[in-house]
Amino acid sequence: MKLIFEKSIPGRGQDIFPACDVPVKMPAAPLREKKAHLPEISENEMGRHYTALAKRAHGVNDGFYPLGSCTMKHNPRINEKMANLPGFAKLHPLQPAETVQGANELIADLEKMLCEITGMDGVTFQPAAGAHGEFTGLLLIKAYHTDRGDTERTEILVPDAAHGTNPASATMAGYKTVVIKSNENGTVDLDDLKAHLGPKTAGLMLTNPNTVGLFDPNIMEITRLVHEAGGLCYYDGANLNAVIGIVRPADIGFDVIHMNLHKTFSTPHGGGGPGSGPCAYKDFLAPFAPGLVCKDGKYVRAEKSIGNMTGFYGNFLVMVKAYAYLLTIGKDVHTIAENAVLNANYMQEKLKDLYPIAFDTTCMHEFVIGLDPIYRKTHVSALDVAKALLDYGIHPPTIYFPLIVHEALMIEPTETETKETLDEAITAFREIYDRIFNAPESVQMAPQTTPVLRLDDTKAAREPHLRYEFCDCE
Amino acid sequence: MGTFIPNTKEEQLKMLNEIGYKDFDDLFKVIPEAAKVKGELDLPEGMSEIEVDRKIQGLANKNVIFRSIFRGAGAYNHYVPSAVDAIANKEEFLTAYTPYQAEISQGILQSIFEYQTMIAEITGMDIANASMYDGASAAAEACWMCKDRKHSTIYVSGAIDERILTVINTYSFGRGSKVVVIPAKDGVTDKDALAKALADDPAASCFLMQYPNFFGIVEDADELCKITQDAGAKFIMYCHPLALGALKSPGEIGADIAVGEGQPLGLGLEFGGPYLGFLSTRQQYMRQIPGRLIGETVDTRGDRGFVLTIQAREQHIRREKASSNICSNEAWCALRAGIYLSTIGPAGYAQVAELCSSKAHYMAEELDKIGMKLCFKGEFWNEFATTCPDADKLLAALEAKGILGGLKFQCCGCDDSDCDCILWCCTELNTKEDIDEVIAIAKEVF
Numbered sequence: 001m002k003l004i005f006e007k008s009i010p011g012r013g014q015d016i017f018p019a020c021d022v023p024v025k026m027p028a029a030p031l032r033e034k035k036a037h038l039p040e041i042s043e044n045e046m047g048r049h050y051t052a053l054a055k056r057a058h059g060v061n062d063g064f065y066p067l068g069s070c071t072m073k074h075n076p077r078i079n080e081k082m083a084n085l086p087g088f089a090k091l092h093p094l095q096p097a098e099t100v101q102g103a104n105e106l107i108a109d110l111e112k113m114l115c116e117i118t119g120m121d122g123v124t125f126q127p128a129a130g131a132h133g134e135f136t137g138l139l140l141i142k143a144y145h146t147d148r149g150d151t152e153r154t155e156i157l158v159p160d161a162a163h164g165t166n167p168a169s170a171t172m173a174g175y176k177t178v179v180i181k182s183n184e185n186g187t188v189d190l191d192d193l194k195a196h197l198g199p200k201t202a203g204l205m206l207t208n209p210n211t212v213g214l215f216d217p218n219i220m221e222i223t224r225l226v227h228e229a230g231g232l233c234y235y236d237g238a239n240l241n242a243v244i245g246i247v248r249p250a251d252i253g254f255d256v257i258h259m260n261l262h263k264t265f266s267t268p269h270g271g272g273g274p275g276s277g278p279c280a281y282k283d284f285l286a287p288f289a290p291g292l293v294c295k296d297g298k299y300v301r302a303e304k305s306i307g308n309m310t311g312f313y314g315n316f317l318v319m320v321k322a323y324a325y326l327l328t329i330g331k332d333v334h335t336i337a338e339n340a341v342l343n344a345n346y347m348q349e350k351l352k353d354l355y356p357i358a359f360d361t362t363c364m365h366e367f368v369i370g371l372d373p374i375y376r377k378t379h380v381s382a383l384d385v386a387k388a389l390l391d392y393g394i395h396p397p398t399i400y401f402p403l404i405v406h407e408a409l410m411i412e413p414t415e416t417e418t419k420e421t422l423d424e425a426i427t428a429f430r431e432i433y434d435r436i437f438n439a440p441e442s443v444q445m446a447p448q449t450t451p452v453l454r455l456d457d458t459k460a461a462r463e464p465h466l467r468y469e470f471c472d473c474e
Numbered sequence: 475m476g477t478f479i480p481n482t483k484e485e486q487l488k489m490l491n492e493i494g495y496k497d498f499d500d501l502f503k504v505i506p507e508a509a510k511v512k513g514e515l516d517l518p519e520g521m522s523e524i525e526v527d528r529k530i531q532g533l534a535n536k537n538v539i540f541r542s543i544f545r546g547a548g549a550y551n552h553y554v555p556s557a558v559d560a561i562a563n564k565e566e567f568l569t570a571y572t573p574y575q576a577e578i579s580q581g582i583l584q585s586i587f588e589y590q591t592m593i594a595e596i597t598g599m600d601i602a603n604a605s606m607y608d609g610a611s612a613a614a615e616a617c618w619m620c621k622d623r624k625h626s627t628i629y630v631s632g633a634i635d636e637r638i639l640t641v642i643n644t645y646s647f648g649r650g651s652k653v654v655v656i657p658a659k660d661g662v663t664d665k666d667a668l669a670k671a672l673a674d675d676p677a678a679s680c681f682l683m684q685y686p687n688f689f690g691i692v693e694d695a696d697e698l699c700k701i702t703q704d705a706g707a708k709f710i711m712y713c714h715p716l717a718l719g720a721l722k723s724p725g726e727i728g729a730d731i732a733v734g735e736g737q738p739l740g741l742g743l744e745f746g747g748p749y750l751g752f753l754s755t756r757q758q759y760m761r762q763i764p765g766r767l768i769g770e771t772v773d774t775r776g777d778r779g780f781v782l783t784i785q786a787r788e789q790h791i792r793r794e795k796a797s798s799n800i801c802s803n804e805a806w807c808a809l810r811a812g813i814y815l816s817t818i819g820p821a822g823y824a825q826v827a828e829l830c831s832s833k834a835h836y837m838a839e840e841l842d843k844i845g846m847k848l849c850f851k852g853e854f855w856n857e858f859a860t861t862c863p864d865a866d867k868l869l870a871a872l873e874a875k876g877i878l879g880g881l882k883f884q885c886c887g888c889d890d891s892d893c894d895c896i897l898w899c900c901t902e903l904n905t906k907e908d909i910d911e912v913i914a915i916a917k918e919v920f
Contacts, residue, residue, distance in 0.1 A: 001580070004588050004816055013819040016555050020829055021906040022836035027853035029692040030722040036595040038823055039816040043557055046816050050561040050585070057581030059569035067571055074478050075569050078523050087534025093549050093746030094881055095538070096873065102536030103745050116516050128607035128747065129802040131789070139648050168789035168799035173648040177794040215505050245515060246502060252509045262802065266478070270806025271582040272572035272604070272766065274748030290644065307644030311548055311610040311637045311735070312746025324530060328476030330520030334511075338498045339479045342489055345501065349493040362504045387577065396575055401790070418480045419489060450577040452779040460771035460783040464760060466601045467591040 068410025133258025223253025598725020
């Protein structure tokens with residue numbers, strides 16, 4: 001398909017701006033000489049261009065989307081309608097506080113609900129995404145230790161199954177990452193944890209359930225040990241959908257957490273953002289919270305605030321969407337976790353006679369297939385299976401993650417899928433299994449029905465081509 | 475009462491039984507009892523859609539929508555063409571995840587590739603990334619990009635928006651970099667102070683300026699660039715993306731990195747977010763870029779396609795050695811920016827820059843006539859600072875008429891410590907009539 005630049009014809013375009021109703025005046029400063037190449041295209045042609053692009057994308061309503069760790073649940077329409085209300089969308093962030101009472105009431109109410117769900121005492125909405133929330137939480141931990149004069153704590157413990165953002169966030173916060181091994185059950189190895197805890201421990205980052213979809217049975221012991229060593233406990237809320245309304249991170253010993261409003265709280269992912277990663281904390285971290293908070297009609301900053309994570313108050317319209325979602329569900333939030341876990345176990349149970357399950361026990365909201373034994377026999381890889389699913393109209397699971405499982409396929413159906421959808425996906429997986437053994441090349445050659453076939457990632461990285469090159473040779 | 479779970483209670487129970495569980499309690503027995511919530515959470519009863527709609531409409535109605543806006547300071551009231559909403563709200567764009575599976579994500583990937591191209595074009599740089607959270611966080615990440623083993627001190631102009639500085643400081647608290655503010659003099663960076671500071675510091679890594687700066691002044695970027703690069707540091711320009719429709723581009727100036735707040739490119743005011751950080755740079759810094767990059771390649775048939783690329787920089791591969799932890803960014807906002815720039819085209823891009831400038835100059839002249847003088851001598855584009863006898867009084871009078879006046883800010887540094895200052899902003903949406911109305915109200919007030 002052509003790029004929009006290749007559809008551009010000089011002289012074409014759209015009329016958006018009116019003639020200038022005041023004398024034209026430009027600053028007496030150096031002006032641009034080289035014009036920017038931008039498309040010259042009619043509204044109709046532009047509309048068709050983007051409609052064609054939309055047809056080459058896969059949204060939640062295009063089909064099943066069991067992308068592990070991403071919680072691709074239905075994005076309710078009411079969320080969008082509410083976020084588009086002019087009373088929110090047209091607010092300047094620096095309007096006087098008395099003119100944004102409704103917005104601040106919404107933020108305060110959402111904070112209260114998220115505190116109840118997590119068991120925490122306060123929330124900052126400044127972080128714009130999950131990883132940004134992690135970074136914020138780690139800065140709170142750092143500020144806490146620094147404030148106490150406890151400056152020798154330089155290490156953050158991270159399990160080997162953790163999301164890549166965890167160690168990357170630790171680096172951004174100036175910490176050394178210390179990797180904790182998983183045990184044979186796929187959860188934290190207590191002995192290894194104990195061996196690495198000490199006076200250098202600033203904290204532990206943990207996802208629970210973890211990335212293999214298991215709830216750590218020793219969780220209370222783990223957080224107790226970290227606290228005993230003087231560290232704090234950070235909860236990576238990427239997997240909160242599994243336990244919302246059932247377990248509260250604060251009750252099991254966590255001090256600070258981030259949530260992904262674009263996962264658990266049903267706001268759309270937008271093809272890679274905007275998300276929102278509010279960070280909730282216990283009272284003793286409140287003095288370090290970032291950003292301004294509206295209290296009694298005035299904007300105030302926490303006494304020892306770490307500063308700001310974003311320019312204003314975070315991704316406000318995403319907060320409106322999450323608020324609409326929580327108002328809808330209310331105190332029944334536990335039904336989200338129940339059905340997310342049920343759907344995952346249902347699929348796991350119906351596939352485990354064929355596919356090797358990495359840790360064969362009751363899973364939480366997702367489970368991981370370790371295709372390695374099959375790969376060794378057939379040379380059909382996790383990537384091949386993922387690509388084969390494309391021809392069934394199913395978005396593939398997350399692959400090659402977590403790193404502790406070889407040839408991993410991580411499947412998260414979410415609670416908003418019907419039994420029929422799960423059954424169809426199970427049938428597809430079982431058919432692919434047959435093909436792996438009877439016609440392996442058909443799996444290795446997949447997909448065949450998509451707009452493009454398998455793409456050459458190596459070429460993209462070796463000969464980087466990150467933009468369209470215009471030809472100025474007229 | 476509201477739910478988005480499709481399976482009925484009976485179906486749920488049947489599924490549970492089918493896979494060997496009695497009920498949900500049985501399914502959740504893998505979680506230790508001590509870890510579970512006792513009783514019910516203190517949350518309100520769920521609501522029907524109509525009730526949710528009513529409740530949130532009620533909140534929205536409590537907010538004031540100004541019919542005329544003269545406030546910028548980081549968030550700008552530009553027109554959003556109808557096509558932007560119509561196209562961006564297609565659910566394939568809105569609801570997709572990060573395009574990990576390229577074969578069914580070509581639409582998302584190509585739209586970002588086009589966005590990367592447009593950002594590179596307007597900033598005059600070689601390459602751009604797929605987006606950052608917002609302008610301020612993009613600035614903080616750009617500063618980090620410049621750090622190497624020998625160079626770590628970050629220099630920023632004292633004439634930048636304090637919000638950007640705060641985010642840079644916060645990021646630097648994490649990474650342990652020193653941030654030094656070069657004072658502003660007469661509304662612009664003190665060049666001599668910059669030259670001296672950089673000369674005295676072998677660990678200087680970069681200098682960041684805002685273009686136009688917080689006070690609206692178009693600083694002498696050529697000279698600042700020369701001073702910075704002569705001292706061996708990297709030059710970062712934080713730009714208003716529509717100003718570049720008129721002003722010399724960072725590429726033409728020779729900047730190492732251009733960043734900025736992309737909100738003016740087809741995003742509303744939205745009470746501060748979601749916005750869009752943009753970041754572009756020279757080819758040679760490609761492997762230090764934070765965040766996602768989309769690249770062109772071919773499929774097995776040799777047809778053109780697009781993929782996420784140069785991922786060896788990123789957190790999911792490099793983990794603690796990654797160039798940033800950024801994962802979700804602001805792809806949908808970048809899509810909007812791409813549609814916006816395609817809609818206005820090169821002619822509109824130049825036109826909107828001219829409109830903003832002309833309106834701002836007209837307003838400044840009219841304010842001058844009634845005694846509200848420019849605080850600074852420097853050239854400006856869409857924003858400018860003036861004195862005001864009583865800013866609170868004027869802004870309240872404007873507010874009463876549905877007008878959001880400029881932003882009151884602390885004394886500009888003149889001799890009169892009681893001096894009130896206002897930072898005004900004009901866009902293509904402020905008509906001559908709107909401006910004249912402000913002047914008329916100001917005349918009445920004083």
